[in-house]
Amino acid sequence: MLNGTYMIKNRNKNKKAASLFTPASIVLLLLGVIGLLSLADYSYNNTDPAHTTWTHYGGSPDQSRYFAAADITKENVGKMQVAWTYPSGDQQPYFFSPIIVDTTMYVMGKNNSLIAVSVLSGKEIWIHANLMGLSRRGLNYWESKDKKDKRLIFTLNNSLQAIDAVTGKTITSFGNDGYTDMREGLGREPSSIRRMQAMMPGVIYDDLVIVGSAPGEGFFSAPGFVRAYNVVSGKLEWTFHTIPQPGEFGYKTWPKNAYKYVGGVNVWSEISVDQTRGIAFLPIGSPTYDFYGADRLGSNLFGNCLVALDARTGKRLWHYQIVHHDLWDVDLASAPQLLTVNHGGKNIDAVAVATKHGFLFVFDRETGKPLFPIEEKPFPASKMPGEKAWPTQPISSLPNFTRHEVTLETLNPFFPDSIKQQWHKRLATAKSGLYIPPSDQYETIMMPGALGGANYGNTASDPKNGLMYILTQEHASTYRLKKVESPKMDLSVDQIAQVKTFYASTCQPCHGKNMEGVTGPALVNAGQYIIYTEFKDIVLGGKGSMPGFTHVSEETLEALYRYLGGTPRSFNFPRRTNTAPPKGPVVASGGATIKPDAQRSAPMTEYPAKVKHPKDRYITDYGTEWSGLAEPPWSSIVAYDLNKGTIKWRKPVGLDSLYAKGDPSKGSPGGTLRKGMVVTSTGVVFATAKGGKLYAFDADNGNILWETTLSYEANAQPSMYTLNGKQYLVINATSNFTRDSYDYSKKPGALPRGYVVYALPTSK
Template sequence: MNPQKIKFKFFPFLFYSICLSILFSCEQSSQKRSLSNWTHYGGSPEQSKYFNAEQITPENVNRLEVSWIYPTEDNTPYFFSPIIVDTLMYVMGKNNSLIALNVKNGQEVWIHSNLNGLTRRGINYWENEDKSDRRLIFTINNTIQAIDAMTGQSIVSFGNDGYVDLRAGLDRPPSSIRRIQPMMPGVLYDDLLIIGSATGENYFSPPGHVRAYNVITGEMEWIFHTIPYPGEFGYETWPKDAYKYVGGVNVWSEITVDSEKGIAFLPLGSPTYDYYGADRIGSNLFGNSLVALDARTGKRLWHYQTVHHDLWDYDLSPAPQLLTLNRNGKRIEAIAIATKHGFVFVFDRVTGEPVFPIEEKPFPPSEMPGEEAWPTQPISSLPKFTRSEVSLETLNPYFPDSIKEVWNTRLSEAKSGLYIPPSDKYETVMMPGALGGSNYGNTAADPEKGIMYILTQEHASIYKLNKVEPPKLDMSVGQINRVKTLYKASCQTCHGAEMEGGVGPPLQNIGEHLFYDEFSNTVLNGKGQMPGFVHVDEETLKALYRYLGGNPRTFNFRRNLETKEVEGPVVASGGVKILPDENHSLPMADYPEDVVHPDVRYTTDYGLDWPGLAAPPWSSILAYDLNQGIIKWRRPVGQDSLYAKGDQSLGAPGGVLRKGMIVTSTGVVFTTAKGGKLYALDAENGDVLWEETTSHEINAQPSMYTLDGNQYLVINATSNFTKDSYNHSKKPDAMPRGYVVYSLPKKQPAPNGLR
């Protein structure tokens, strides 16, 4: 190769890097004392979503206006939560590209394009002491990777040629694991990335062990076995071989770190399988537990299990909140966790002692063969913030008579109530169901005042267990005909008669570049404007996946999503190259040969097809005063044209899922809700101080920063409205899909030099 060509090709990037370094240096020195950052998903490792600034107050918040907008320039809904460091904001857009923006005006500084498979909800920022090394740490396609925060270039010295394989180190063949990276970015403590996983919720999913990796080398520093191994604490709460085949018990959401005390608080999820546990008899530590670890070593300090032997998918998913309480004249440094089923548990964050009493109360046994529901469950003495059942008296009054008649019959034959075990003989109507209650992103705090803010939704699940049939890899003629009928009735209108695409994307050979778990979740729960088809049973779903070119049991970890040319200052594309596996293993589909196990397995769908089953309010925000142990105020939020008929006092079904909050030191609580709703509430009483309806749905955690004394609110408004909400993007004055930045009007210079 011609050396002159090498020099010429390298010079523009070298010049660009030098200019960018000068930009950082100059802007940093001039604004270091006047800029506050939002460097983590929840603002800081404490995940409080709390921001200390003085400009925006309850008195002037109603004057907020759009300062600038960054359009994402495609029709992709992004769930990404922006982070802000110094004068750069990092966002996702333009065909899954990571983009650095100038916080003053939204101008692009650099673009790393086509990061297909990047964790949907955010990234981490790390810097060394003298800021000579600045890194963006993130997960993509089951790996951890790092990008230089100044240049946008991949850091190839990280890990093994630029990446760490998250499938390794779990005592199962790495190539057999289809899905492990979390939907959240993890959290940083010093030079460690502490990270959970999204294992899926099927039988034989991978275990959700929590790990910490060095952000410089990529080396795994510690691992905490959430499903204990022989000799480890909690091992006796499982069958002796459970660690070989049970999955889940994972942190798929938000990890909280007390940076001063060096404690990481893990909100752990349910063991698999979620609704039938005959193969995991016992209380199942550390499932559904709040676990405190030494953040440096991963050593367990204390734990508390909020659900024993979970049969209801009651994961702990919202971020645990650090608060300083003044209780009976005593100052308590506490940790509080809100749950999907409407309880708040509060502990001394160092000792794990409950601050408010918790009582073990008896609940009904299971009627399923081989199942042993735990005889008692912990009940907090604090006020419950959700209902626990659906009855004929609490049925949605907006239903037409025909629907009421159907549900009068179904409820008379079903069982509903707290901790009713699922059955194959009748429907179990759980309130709240799998979506909560309080879910991920749904907690925030004013740490010094001892107030926790909770977003909650009254969303029931209807469960009925069905026997799992042995897997069939070959499709029969009957299956093919059934799938063709399903496709024609439910899919063809949007995706085309030949799967070529139309209103929806093409589906030809989708199984070659989409995990089965992702495919099934999309079909069952919907995505964007696509509704969920919860009536599709597991066998038909797997047949549909095979019909579209996939195999539910075939390893398909490396995704081959479309790459596109992206306009703007593109410095790199696609992250580092991930090497193909030398060996391919099928995902675990049965128990190990030497393990005693039940002869029959049962499953159910999530039962999410009736979000407004009970009477309103359906979604609310509430302030929980944990000094006194009372709910200080509650306000319905969200708007849903089908169920609420425009009455904003009712909230909206599913109105706060995927939403977030910001609490300011001046007493303003910003929250998002269904229907593109953005509120500013008075922290003292919940009164609405300001309200905005964005042109696209908001499905991400908001962010905030200050620059030169001005305070900015950042909203990701890139999602599609569901079919039961008004589509505000069709309004004549609709803003483009993108990141919207609000601020107070800038002060105008006084005339004639007067002050």
């Protein structure tokens, strides 16, 4: 079964209330509603209690980025000005999204510290320093019902940890002496997993934190199971196997035993929760390897699915697969939006998900039934050895928000002639279009490519009025598959003989004839998990009881490293260590002490024994260096009216919008739009965009009501809070500009790198 819906009983059905409505009264009621709709476009609600705080990454557990307050309106938003700032120091927390609890704002800042700042005074309350490896995009807040226990829950270097939100100190009773190892419970040897932590925070439901992961996108990456942990004990409460195990629903959509070696199928982005119904909505990513799937033939549930789970138990309620057997890295990367829409004359609680390839899908939140038709359409077959692209893909009937092809006619007109001629030749042999399978025989130009479309932080909504907003980008990616060669294949016969001689005389007595380890550790595929600079230092300088071998040449070192499965000078960046505590009220440093692995196992690099698999593996790079390939605009904000199933308005944003007006000096052929929005109950939509741009749009028509340029680029999700009835907008402006000519940090009057808080001027 590719897509399935599973009915949930309405737990809030009131039969007595339903009996009060007769057919005649219903007709009168509908006539009244129609009359009201004819008098006004949309009514805005300033008293929505579920959206008056910003204690979650997306404002609230539904990730709507919606805020209910009456202070800032369409009429006065043009008067917005800087209220106060908090500098981040030398630290550049590019993607960290602040949360605000009561009168405290939690930010990431100097020396990789987590900092509590008073919104009353802008002063630091406490600093927990040296949290190197803290989840880059934010954290979760939880408090007990009596408000006596307040916690910040976050991931740090593959661990889940908790800090007291009041004192800033690590809660050592959480997990195992202060942390839970997230590498455990994945069906792989935990010490072999190098990467598991998602850079996005999870989501809180009651006393659970539901978290995704980012295990990597290569062959044999770890599986991306979704898990829920108790926020007090740190104990694992439930696991949803995104790659089904034997006997589970969806197992037959994979080859037998694929769960032993396939990875990914993870939620690296934002999980949305319907608090009333207790439903968690998972936007699930692609299986690995992303662009060649001969070892995972089938539709591959639950890859690229929107999945509804019982948030308390992790039980699947329904799912819909957006892409079958993904070969294009079309993750579901943006937050599912929970809206109430008027559909077929009835108000329906819906969930809508926007995709990286420019489609919008809308479902009944309880049943999973599509509200707008979805058609399975045929697409080309793959000609790669062993590959079988799925013959059809779901196409939404809603208008798409991106283009899907690059042609000579749509090529960027601002390219110089030399570049145009280059692309004329490439386009003559390349293939471009929706769902063209990647190949080793020709280039595939995918529009939009790996960056989206809609990416993380790029969706928001007005939940009660059925309006959804998407920040979208149209950057193409170019792909061409190539066969994977073993690192040893890069060595000549003479080099292999030289390495074997060196190993036998120098390494074998301690590490074993077959690198299995004797008195020293095993070295099988050691190059996969020891960076070259570290490897070189160990061989030349020694470590522990191992002496140094200073006579070894650079050529021999590199050959030996390749023989052990590594690639010299590829991603060989030593891990930064903790630095001295910053100035200020430092209360702790480093988080919980994580015990080192007793023995570090090598990552999986080959298929398990006796498991049938393809002879060869193929890979490709992302090919995003030509992201401004098609004609602009490349970045836009799009408003959908899901009551009607139409695009309400669309506006170009950022420097791209100036480029689109024909002035190439004002734009840049490239860059990403991983930005954010805040939708207010008064009909104002705030949005950040490329080039340090910050806008306030009219929610009804997209007209710009106010705009400003930040001193630094903003790449994080904006936040909002109120204090004594006054409304504040928080922007993380800490990223560097990509073009020196538009480096506003060097302009007169520039603000320091940090968090900028905007508000209306205080009346005198």
